[in-house]
Amino acid sequence: MKDIASETDSRGITIDRVGIRDLHLPVQIKEKDGGYARVVGQVEASVTLPDIQRGTHMSRFVDILSSWSKQAVSMVEMEATLRRILDEFAAPAARVLLEFKYFLRKTAPASGHISQLDYDCSFRGTIQNGAFRFLLGATVPIVTLCPCSKEISDRGAHSQRAMLSARVNCASGTVLWLEDLIPLLEAQGSCEMFSLLKRADEKMVTEAAYDNPKFVEDVVRDTIIALKERPGVIGCSVECESFESIHNHSACAYAKCGDI
Amino acid sequence: MKDIASETDSRGITIDRVGIRDLHLPVQIKEKDGGYARVVGQVEASVTLPDIQRGTHMSRFVDILSSWSKQAVSMVEMEATLRRILDEFAAPAARVLLEFKYFLRKTAPASGHISQLDYDCSFRGTIQNGAFRFLLGATVPIVTLCPCSKEISDRGAHSQRAMLSARVNCASGTVLWLEDLIPLLEAQGSCEMFSLLKRADEKMVTEAAYDNPKFVEDVVRDTIIALKERPGVIGCSVECESFESIHNHSACAYAKCGDI
Amino acid sequence: MKDIASETDSRGITIDRVGIRDLHLPVQIKEKDGGYARVVGQVEASVTLPDIQRGTHMSRFVDILSSWSKQAVSMVEMEATLRRILDEFAAPAARVLLEFKYFLRKTAPASGHISQLDYDCSFRGTIQNGAFRFLLGATVPIVTLCPCSKEISDRGAHSQRAMLSARVNCASGTVLWLEDLIPLLEAQGSCEMFSLLKRADEKMVTEAAYDNPKFVEDVVRDTIIALKERPGVIGCSVECESFESIHNHSACAYAKCGDI
Amino acid sequence: MKDIASETDSRGITIDRVGIRDLHLPVQIKEKDGGYARVVGQVEASVTLPDIQRGTHMSRFVDILSSWSKQAVSMVEMEATLRRILDEFAAPAARVLLEFKYFLRKTAPASGHISQLDYDCSFRGTIQNGAFRFLLGATVPIVTLCPCSKEISDRGAHSQRAMLSARVNCASGTVLWLEDLIPLLEAQGSCEMFSLLKRADEKMVTEAAYDNPKFVEDVVRDTIIALKERPGVIGCSVECESFESIHNHSACAYAKCGDI
DSSP states (O other): OOOGGGSBOOSOOOEEEEEEEEEEEEEEEEOTTSOEEEEEEEEEEEEEEOTTBOOOOHHHHHHHHGGGGTSOBSHHHHHHHHHHHHHHHTOSEEEEEEEEEEEEEEEOTTTOOEEEEEEEEEEEEEEETTEEEEEEEEEEEEEEEOHHHHHHOSSOOOEEEEEEEEEEEEOTTOOOOHHHHHHHHHTTSSEEOOSOOOHHHHHHHHHHHHTSOOOHHHHHHHHHHHHHTSTTEEEEEEEEEEOOSSSSSEEEEEEEEEOO | OOOGGGSBOOSOOOEEEEEEEEEEEEEEEEOTTSOEEEEEEEEEEEEEEOTTBOOOOHHHHHHHHGGGGTSOBSHHHHHHHHHHHHHHHTOSEEEEEEEEEEEEEEEOTTTOOEEEEEEEEEEEEEEETTEEEEEEEEEEEEEEEOHHHHHHOSSOOOEEEEEEEEEEEEOTTOOOOHHHHHHHHHTTSSEEOOSOOOHHHHHHHHHHHHTSOOOHHHHHHHHHHHHHTSTTEEEEEEEEEEOOSSSSSEEEEEEEEEOO | OOOGGGSBOOSOOOEEEEEEEEEEEEEEEEOTTSOEEEEEEEEEEEEEEOTTBOOOOHHHHHHHHGGGGTSOBSHHHHHHHHHHHHHHHTOSEEEEEEEEEEEEEEEOTTTOOEEEEEEEEEEEEEEETTEEEEEEEEEEEEEEEOHHHHHHOSSOOOEEEEEEEEEEEEOTTOOOOHHHHHHHHHTTSSEEOOSOOOHHHHHHHHHHHHTSOOOHHHHHHHHHHHHHTSTTEEEEEEEEEEOOSSSSSEEEEEEEEEOO | OOOGGGSBOOSOOOEEEEEEEEEEEEEEEEOTTSOEEEEEEEEEEEEEEOTTBOOOOHHHHHHHHGGGGTSOBSHHHHHHHHHHHHHHHTOSEEEEEEEEEEEEEEEOTTTOOEEEEEEEEEEEEEEETTEEEEEEEEEEEEEEEOHHHHHHOSSOOOEEEEEEEEEEEEOTTOOOOHHHHHHHHHTTSSEEOOSOOOHHHHHHHHHHHHTSOOOHHHHHHHHHHHHHTSTTEEEEEEEEEEOOSSSSSEEEEEEEEEOO
């Protein structure tokens, strides 16, 4: 059976990235305490295609990535997967993005009620010129309470839901767990969020946010500082998007530092 | 050229609705002041297909709906379009949903600055058993400030963006304009929203919301009451979804009354 | 601490549904073979609020639904959850919608390669006037190949991805498993889909689709017939949306039968 | 009234971008034939915030961008808007992204029926170190028919909807119109799309796609070549995402060339 994708190509154009997107897979993630979380992974995987090859072989991505259902994924397995892709595709560079919802238990501040909160997380791995690079990503919901609104108003201050996202590059040999990154991020808003709050908790959360007003600029700066202080972090990018309650648009800030 | 869709069908199953979805069209909407707004319409159109017909003729929907680019649409044109569909398809029933973003000018409360705010609006028309029915829909962003949070907290109260949606059925011969429906809805939240607020405005908006705390249940009840008081309204459904700033999930309430 | 939500209300308006939406929870689902699948559940839960009560207690929904992380959910647990909601809220009616991605193993038709495909599934439970009702839902991706295009063209026929969705109401005492509903739905398109296909498989899939052209109307009718033939099914609704490859809009058909 | 955002900041962190996102505005776009299209713009605008300033003034973005409702936007107005932002914010760099749906008339190939097709377009402007840069973007729907499927199958070949996106950087003084870019992109798929096709058209479109099979890699390479041949184009990036009809995931390719 003829293999059209293996034909040579004479157009002289290298394809920077070719592969698959929006593949859903059940994936296991290593937890900090040694356990395994089963998550629904959304995967994008690609290789660089040299100018003389007409096409890539898309089914091989699915074949290789399917192993993630049987074996937990962390930075180590991401590198092994990328090396296997480079090998089977004879490709000069490869990239894999794994996105998934991750849950952590949270304890309500006054009542002690336990609930689970969901966070959109990601593993980004690339190999280029032989070098492996891994970025850990998390997006956490936070409350922002506007410093300007508080300052100028006789009573109250507008607050709203915001999303704080970070991508972190760690030195080789250092592991940054989602169980550590997520609480670090949650601590940077005017207040953190919970799925389950009783009235005594709601009072504490309301007052805590009012006592800690923050612009998106403040959130981003404080997050950068907190990440830089963590041993092993050699670079990060941070974005905060606040779904303003007095506007129908968002306020956003983005900064990065180090090797990212 | 053979017309497969016109074949007879022996499976004995009536298709309640068959047609097109996510067709985008430039559309003109009649404004209250007599002008015309050019909007981007997203259209869904369908007919009921009797059990003995194999298929419908999808291209006819596009043909008929394309006239909306040349001529402004309101309730009258919606009925004409539906009657033309019934006729050309020889169908027993038809349905058209037109969704579009609509803009209204807003004046900031203290500074008087003018800006435009966007609202997701809809026209829903159906003809069934010969009877035409038209529902006007609008979704407006509002602020909700939590009455419980205000009551129990020594300072502050959490607020957030919320969406208030209504569908309204008016008596034949009555016209309800978006220019009237949208402000009616905006008045039901803890405070309304603006695209452009200077500091003096932000102070007024913050204090107004703090002085007018509302649960989603309150918003829905007050909206139902306001709509019932409007002459010509013979039925409505109302939903409020509040993107809680202290949770990563929404609070929602829905109620309806009259003929809807 | 004062409970504002428990105040009496004099506006005289019953709220048909009030509750939470877009709550994410790790949930276990009972599999047909006796095992348990861990899924990410997206939940909407509500009660009817009598006209004399000002508000509901949103945190109770989260409290009650959190038990789904520890104990697998099927129709039986859905009813127990709804009865507990009715009881704790002293509500006349309740409703819960659980949506989640579910995976099934698929075997490529020629090569025998195994992969997993994802399906958007749902459990919808309601109790109204004391009566419990449960609808099982699934949306499966299929191929549709256009009968008209095949008939009139000298070569080829346009095909595309389509989504086939069903909601099924089963007689009390009957269990319909997703492991049975999903393959039944997949069999109704021009061809089913796979995550992993080698060239020999792609040939079979291409020819199978070409030999089995179907309009969305055909898919919906054949699905209704297949569901009616299943013992215990007392009602169903079916929708097929085809993302036409020659248009930038969809073709859709919807039909229902029995008690739904 | 105190201006908190104007406070000095001692954290020592520059914010790369701070501003607003998801602002919707009615905008006028200059058409090639000299007319004006009214579109619904979705806008993101930001400035770089020096490390010693605590916050930016979000309302100024809305104020400045509101002028786009009254005066048509093209590359020239984008530069003027950015220079005004730099000036009013005393900022070292600024960025504006305007996204909108744009319509072009299309003539069905056999019947000559006219319809309008919608395209997601964008204007991206930046000023950094005093230099203005403008990228024109468009995403057009196309048909891709799989060369492998055609080659190995005795009959038929799977086809599907795909999206072809390009961002183009033109030499100063050169204008690339959407009216030219969009048809250039549409010509790169296996076949172009139409909103309205009669049976004679559908035959032509089906056969044309079958006679012109293309992988996403082919589409991207052919697009790069076509763009490079256009006078004034000094750089471009191109992506094609194909919503495979035999898979529930996409195939994607991305390449770039020149100054982009």
